[in-house]
Amino acid sequence: MTNYDLIFSLGKKVLHGDPITFEEAVALTQIEEADIPILLGVANKVREKFTGSYVDTCQILNARSGNCSEDCKFCAQSAHHDVKVDAYPLMKENDIIKAAQKAEADQAYRFCVVTAGCGMEGDADFAKIATAIKRIGSETSLQRCCSLGTLQEDHVAALKEAGITRYHHNLETSESYFKEICTTHTYQERIDTIKRVKAADLEVCSGGIIGMGETWRQRIELAFTLKELDVDSIPINVLNPVKGTALEHQEKLNPMEILQTFAIYRMILPTKILRYAGGRERNLGELVPLGFLSGINGMLIGDYLTTQGRGADKDIQTVSDLGLKLLEN
Amino acid sequence: MDYRRIITLAEYILQGNQINYEEALTLTQVGNEDIPLLAAFANKIRQQFTGNGVDMCGLVSARSGMCSEDCKFCSQSVYHATDAPIYGLRTAEEITIAAQQAEQQGASRISLVTSGKGMDHDPDFQKIITAIEGIMAETDLKVCANLGTLTPSQAQMLAASGIKRYAHNLETSKNFYPSVCTTHSYEERLSTIQAAKTAGLELCTGGIIGMGESWSDRIDLAFALRELDVTSIPINILNPIKGTAFEDITPPTPLDIIKTFAIFRFILPDKIIRPAGGREINLRDMQGQLMLSGANGLIIGNYLTFSGRDAAADFQMVQDAGLVPTNTCKN
Numbered sequence: 240m241t242n243y244d245l246i247f248s249l250g251k252k253v254l255h256g257d258p259i260t261f262e263e264a265v266a267l268t269q270i271e272e273a274d275i276p277i278l279l280g281v282a283n284k285v286r287e288k289f290t291g292s293y294v295d296t297c298q299i300l301n302a303r304s305g306n307c308s309e310d311c312k313f314c315a316q317s318a319h320h321d322v323k324v325d326a327y328p329l330m331k332e333n334d335i336i337k338a339a340q341k342a343e344a345d346q347a348y349r350f351c352v353v354t355a356g357c358g359m360e361g362d363a364d365f366a367k368i369a370t371a372i373k374r375i376g377s378e379t380s381l382q383r384c385c386s387l388g389t390l391q392e393d394h395v396a397a398l399k400e401a402g403i404t405r406y407h408h409n410l411e412t413s414e415s416y417f418k419e420i421c422t423t424h425t426y427q428e429r430i431d432t433i434k435r436v437k438a439a440d441l442e443v444c445s446g447g448i449i450g451m452g453e454t455w456r457q458r459i460e461l462a463f464t465l466k467e468l469d470v471d472s473i474p475i476n477v478l479n480p481v482k483g484t485a486l487e488h489q490e491k492l493n494p495m496e497i498l499q500t501f502a503i504y505r506m507i508l509p510t511k512i513l514r515y516a517g518g519r520e521r522n523l524g525e526l527v528p529l530g531f532l533s534g535i536n537g538m539l540i541g542d543y544l545t546t547q548g549r550g551a552d553k554d555i556q557t558v559s560d561l562g563l564k565l566l567e568n
Numbered sequence: 569m570d571y572r573r574i575i576t577l578a579e580y581i582l583q584g585n586q587i588n589y590e591e592a593l594t595l596t597q598v599g600n601e602d603i604p605l606l607a608a609f610a611n612k613i614r615q616q617f618t619g620n621g622v623d624m625c626g627l628v629s630a631r632s633g634m635c636s637e638d639c640k641f642c643s644q645s646v647y648h649a650t651d652a653p654i655y656g657l658r659t660a661e662e663i664t665i666a667a668q669q670a671e672q673q674g675a676s677r678i679s680l681v682t683s684g685k686g687m688d689h690d691p692d693f694q695k696i697i698t699a700i701e702g703i704m705a706e707t708d709l710k711v712c713a714n715l716g717t718l719t720p721s722q723a724q725m726l727a728a729s730g731i732k733r734y735a736h737n738l739e740t741s742k743n744f745y746p747s748v749c750t751t752h753s754y755e756e757r758l759s760t761i762q763a764a765k766t767a768g769l770e771l772c773t774g775g776i777i778g779m780g781e782s783w784s785d786r787i788d789l790a791f792a793l794r795e796l797d798v799t800s801i802p803i804n805i806l807n808p809i810k811g812t813a814f815e816d817i818t819p820p821t822p823l824d825i826i827k828t829f830a831i832f833r834f835i836l837p838d839k840i841i842r843p844a845g846g847r848e849i850n851l852r853d854m855q856g857q858l859m860l861s862g863a864n865g866l867i868i869g870n871y872l873t874f875s876g877r878d879a880a881a882d883f884q885m886v887q888d889a890g891l892v893p894t895n896t897c898k899n
Binding site: 243247272273274276277280281284288493494495523524525526527528529532533553557560562 | 571575600601602604605606607608609611612615821822823851852853854855856857860881884885888889890
């Protein structure tokens with residue numbers, strides 16, 4: 240059996256509606272480099288069949304930045320790192336609304352309010368954030384999401400009441416690698432927040448970052464955990480090693496391995512939104528559009544939390560060049 | 569079309585067989601969602617038959633504008649009012665400097681190009697030979713020439729000067745050619761190609777897509793090139809220049825372009841397929857995909873009458889795609 244026979248036999252299985260196993264997914268990490276484009280082509284077919292030609296775009300707002308108590312090794316906003324990053328308290332409501340309007344003008348389908356910090360427990364800003372989110376609903380037609388860290392049930396209920404349809408909370412990496420990435424809170428704490436959100440019938444956007452030194456098996460482990468949690472949208476960041484963070488010297492992944500990761504995620508999660516996030520510009524360069532031919536069907540557009548994107552216009556042009564369409568409100 | 573047809577044809581080629589015209593034509597019916605798969609197999613064919621090297625070639629426009637011919641795409645034709653530069657043959661020294669610049673940018677090959685129908689009774693011909701000898705003496709570049717129509721004896725003289733490859737496009741299919749040029753015939757192009765072959769020169773011969781030709785015209789061109797056994801195939805994508813007869817043509821989409829390159833690779837498994845002019849404006853940031861769709865050459869730096877992009881971006885793109893820009897391409 241040649242390598243690409245394996246790709247097609249697993250492709251047929253997925254296209255037929257059957258799941259692939261953990262070990263089958265691992266086998267896809269071991270194909271020859273020359274066969275990676277074939278895997279990408281099959282993942283593209285799977286994407287087309289299960290999610291169609293629409294690309295789900297979102298724009299994020301760093302509404303409160305820096306000074307985070309947690310020690311996530313990749314993060315420019317951690318108080319444990321000496322990074323030159325803009326730190327500021329919660330933005331004024333009017334400024335949050337303006338940012339949402341800009342996202343709408345950039346043709347984002349969703350808008351996500353993000354705040355630095357471990358979570359909302361005893362956080363005086365929470366009520367203000369909920370008010371701002373409510374107001375975004377009356378002043379734009381954007382889908383509203385937020386990413387505020389750990390939540391308790393009452394927070395979830397209040398956010399649902401404020402009108403969010405989806406909550407973002409990454410797992411960041413696999414359970415087995417998480418302790419290398421963060422020691423100030425547990426993986427279980429993250430899973431608990433996701434479960435609370437799901438229990439309230441809200442959608443979940445949860446993914447992670449690749450290229451932090453994890454193994455292929457750990458990357459696959461994350462995909463299967465996300466599958467088990469039945470999350471709706473999976474943002475995949477590719478590490479952008481920011482100077483001053485613990486991972487600043489981490490070696491870059493090679494572009495073909497990044498695309499291969501997207502394709503394998505698509506094979507594991509055929510019906511979900513796989514979302515391009517931070518680090519794609521730096522790590523993929525001119526191969527960024529290939530992500531959309533490798534299983535990706537969503538993206539952050541505009542800037543990220545602490546790093547710049549390549550500009551919404553360019554991404555929108557790419558989507559149209561590929562014969563894909565933007566989801567519209 | 570069932571995607572399994574792509575696999576069947578690809579495997580047939582990977583086993584060393586040639587696909588026929590009808591088979592190539594069925595590949596033009598591949599739907600958008602299967603184009604990446606078609607491209608992936610073209611990539612596999614490229615890898616098996618040519619390896620991972622990418623031949624990087626620069627151009628020197630040695631004489632520009634005032635061409636007597638009416639090629640509808642061309643900004644150098646006297647039939648068109650364009651902003652293309654007009655100058656007579658540059659001095660041997662200027663030509664050498666331009667070649668050295670291309671070498672510094674990383675080109676392994678340079679093509680010396682002159683506007684005009686061809687070299688018959690052209691007083692510049694001897695000076696061009698001198699300039700070619702100058703480039704060979706001053707650089708390590710492989711030198712090609714692109715001088716239009718040649719007589720058999722001129723082809724012999726070029727071969728004697730040390731040139732290994734002659735560039736002369738067919739531009740499009742025989743069938744579509746009269747819609748592109750009326751001042752000289754397709755047969756005339758074929759006889760120059762024949763003269764170059766007889767003189768022992770390799771050929772760099774391709775054309776331009778997106779001029780309004782049909783899919784079968786594109787396939788016709790690929791088969792004509794296969795029959796001529798040309799070594800290198802530059803494929804331009806129409807850059808509709810203001811003032812030319814084709815200024816209002818809407819160029820093909822990126823997916824259509826990628827599909828064309830992939831099908832060319834299926835038809836011409838072991839040749840150099842070289843994205844040329846128009847790739848920047850028509851593919852935008854999809855150029856990286858092209859490098860994984862069967863292409864294994866590039867024209868870098870500026871084109872004849874319009875700018876390319878920074879050569880460094882092309883080198884980075886080639887490396888990101890896992891390929892190797894090479895000075896030692898086996899061809």
